[in-house]
Amino acid sequence: MRAILSGIHQKKSHQILELELIDVPFAVENLAIIFLEQNSLASINVPIHRNVHDNIIKVDIDPNDFIFDQLNLTEFAWQLYFSFNVENDRYLLQVESEYVSDRHQLSLSSYFVFDSDDQQRALFNIHAQAGADEFAINSINLTDAGIEVTGYSTINGQRVTDQTLTLEDRDTGDTLSYTATPTTLRGLFEVQVPIDEIRQDGHYELFIQYKYADQQVRQRVILARSLEGQSVLQPNAAGRLVQINKTYNNGIVITEIPSLTLGQKFGLVGTKAAGVGELLHQLNLKLNLQYMRRLFKAGHRPYEQTTIVFESFGGRQVSDSPLAIYDLFTKLYPGFNYIWSVDKEAIPYCKEHHIPYVKRRTAKWVRVLEKSQYWISNARFPAWVKKPKYVTYIQTWHGTPLKKLGLDIQNVTMPGTNTQAYHRNFVKEANRWDALVSPNDYSTQIFRSAFGFNNQILKVGYPRNDELINSKPEDITALKQAMGIPLDKKVVMYAPTYRDNQFAEKGKYTFELPFSLADFRDKYGKDTVLILRMHYLISNALDISQYSDFVYDFSSYPNISDLYLVSDMLITDYSSVFFDYAYLQRPILFYPYDYHLYKDELRGFYLDYEQDLPGKIAQNEDDLLAYIGDYLQTPDMRDDPKFTKFYERFCAINDGLSSLKVVNYVVHQIENNG
Structure with missing residues (x-):
């Protein structure tokens, strides 16, 4: 029997935790979630009064209840245990995690994060005295247009308004200020800073001002995660380079650095040319299936740069949830390497939209798949594609099931297969998925049974529906x-x-x-x-x-x-x-x-x-x-x-941020594996 934290939803100032029970062999009664704080060994018992529906438990908590003054603690690390009775005996089961949250502000000086340890067990971490002078942004990137900053526009469910980003030169005290605008993702704001307004030899620190709970707040901007995957170097109109750096205390500093030497420029041009050539190059030789299989059996080493391969409907399209995830990834983390696996018919679309691609069933395609660290697809890869141990395979799937799927289809009449082979291949492929995106509890239950799937389910909604x-x-x-x-x-x-x-x-x-x-x-x-x-x-x-x-x-x-x-x-x-x-x-x-x-x-x-x-x-x-x-x-x-x-x-699960939640999940894996 397993208890898995599969989702968290905010309801005003409370958090609704959803836990999925798997392989329940007997009737369970007197349900509760016990939170155990690892440092103080304090415990909080939260009874579960609602009936279990489709093996889904919902628990309503107020994160403020998990902060106490005893022992002078300012950080709390809570483990979660599922408590239940079988007849007259009481049992405890440690809760696993299929959900990793962003940093969520409780107040100006506290925040919490739902995380998992190295054994995928759920952790609820609260930082009670984080410093009221800090505002954690989601991402910062340098683009052709300028500096692009994104951040959350709520604190504990209450809206933050009138955000203004200020760049303050720590040498001269000069300031540049820019007003935030909403993004296409609900709950986030965005600030654009023209790159050409950055002064030569300037050293700008970032601050933000906004209104919250009827008060005017000014804080320094921090980035709690690393800059890996984000674009931190960009030339301006004068040919000088603008650079983003982090300080020792997670602050952001923007500087303009001297132009590259002639030798450095030649080196940079060569690197870019080689990268473009590698992306656009494709072999004209048609490789048969046996050759493909031999190539997959060859030993490969992963790329040094984090590389994510996307595929939609077996390479026929650049679309669906993989595209929504790709679009957000390239916006927030342009420093990672992204490649689409496509058939010949989709190549013109990739060229027209400047999307990096590799043609399927070529020697280069095999090399890219085997050397990348992440696969994101909405359908199955061929059974003969070998998945290396270092690859994390995220399956977004492509719809909420109405018709029977996988093992639930009793009579398969599709061409080129039979019922037994279809079932066998389906389960074999599903066992390669490290994480499967689910849009609701209904789908989660079906995916478990129809796919024979017991790995992580990310119940965050379909990223493709964020646009809706x-x-x-x-x-x-x-x-x-x-x-x-x-x-x-x-x-x-x-x-x-x-x-x-x-x-x-x-x-x-x-x-x-x-x-x-x-x-x-x-x-x-x-x-x-x-x-x-x-x-x-x-x-x-x-x-x-x-x-x-x-x-x-x-x-x-x-x-x-x-x-x-x-x-x-x-x-x-x-x-x-x-x-x-x-x-x-x-x-x-x-x-x-x-x-x-x-x-x-x-x-x-x-x-x-x-x-x-x-x-x-x-x-x-x-x-x-x-x-x-x-x-x-x-x-x-x-x-x-x-x-x-x-x-x-x-539909109620999807808050328009599904793409962001999947991106955050992958970035969490990258940081843990780095």
Whole structure:
């Protein structure tokens, strides 16, 4: 039996701890969490009054209760134990951790961190006297535009406002001040400092001013973690270099240093050229599978520079949660090395967007995979890809499961495999994942059973959905303009799944639209457009040439979240897209035209399809057209009880910071392994 700390959520000034119980072989009663302070041996018993639901326990704590004046302690290290009764006997089980938090301020002079020790056991560390003159930022980087600083905009759940960053020259006392702006991630602020305003030979320390709890606060800026992975050197317009350094007490100093010598410049140019050449170079020789396997068996050593490989849908795209994590990583930690594993079809996209890549199934691809320290993917790597011991493999997966997965599929009918082989390969691959991202408790339970998975689960929500939570109306308008969608019309999105029984040969799937485009146009074509998003496994292109005035095919569009944002409603069948679309709290219509065949003969479902869905179910085309009209008149579903119940179960965990939580998890691993 195991008890795992899997998530923490703030509720006003309290923290809601979520613990997952695994392999519970018997009934447990009188549940409690016991916190044991390692230095003083003080203990706090927190009874669990709520019933255990799906083996998930929730505990409400106030971090201030874990600070006491005895023994003159200023730092507290609390271990967590799960306490329970089996019949008349009392047991203690030390809690493991699958969650590592950032530094969270309790007050101006205290903060706490949830961490784990080298055995992955949960720790709750509180620093009660951290110094009221310190403000811990999240990151600082030098870019072409200037100095970019990000930080949290709350203290113990209370908003911090009117942030102003000040650069103070410690030699002359001169100051430069800049006002903060919100970032695309809710809960963070950002300050941009033009690099050309840094004075020659200046030595600037960073300070911040803001309003908190009706008081004006001024503190020096600190960075609690190392500068590793962040961009700390950048030339300005005058050709001189601006540099970021840390002081002995975690403060930040920005200086302008003399220009490089001619020899140093040649060396720098050579290094950059070699790096670009290495990223763009690819072998034209087509390597067969046996050669690939031999290459993976060759001995490799990891790169000296921390290297993270990203892959989405087996290299077909640069998209989904891996892209959201990559975008934030490159913003906060540009000093790490990032490489995308892509197929030939995705290479033009990488070139157009200046994304470093390596072509899959080449000798260079093998070398990059084997020498990198981290893999981040949303699907499975081929079984013959060898994972070195020093690689941390983070699996983001690609959807909340509606249809049966992995070991839960009793009859696999996909081409190129059979049920036994599919199960065997699924479990073998899942055992290589060091951490698996989960969007909710429902998915966590399914992932454990369907994948045979017992490693770390990061229950932080899907990073790809951060965009849905953080986007603003002006962002949606800009997307529509870029995609050529009329601003004066409603947008209906149709995104069905593929059918396991609709394939002509291995890798070739077929599909036909199950409703009349002509009827749709007659009824709604004047003020509504239809966008299509077909599954990537459906290879034949739909002929919509007769309906190009109101139908848009975005099946190849790389970021499906953009399509969600521009749509006023979603039509789907069994695709898990509706779990993500629900974050927008807009109407969802289900059109399972082959429901009984799909349910009884193919995979089946985890949910009760007729009872648990957040929208109406159209049984035929007449229903479909009628319900579209109803939902177009109801753009906001927050007052719908059935939808609200669904939202609370599947979407409430995501606060728009999922990408940041995964980034922080990886950085924690890097620092521990460094």
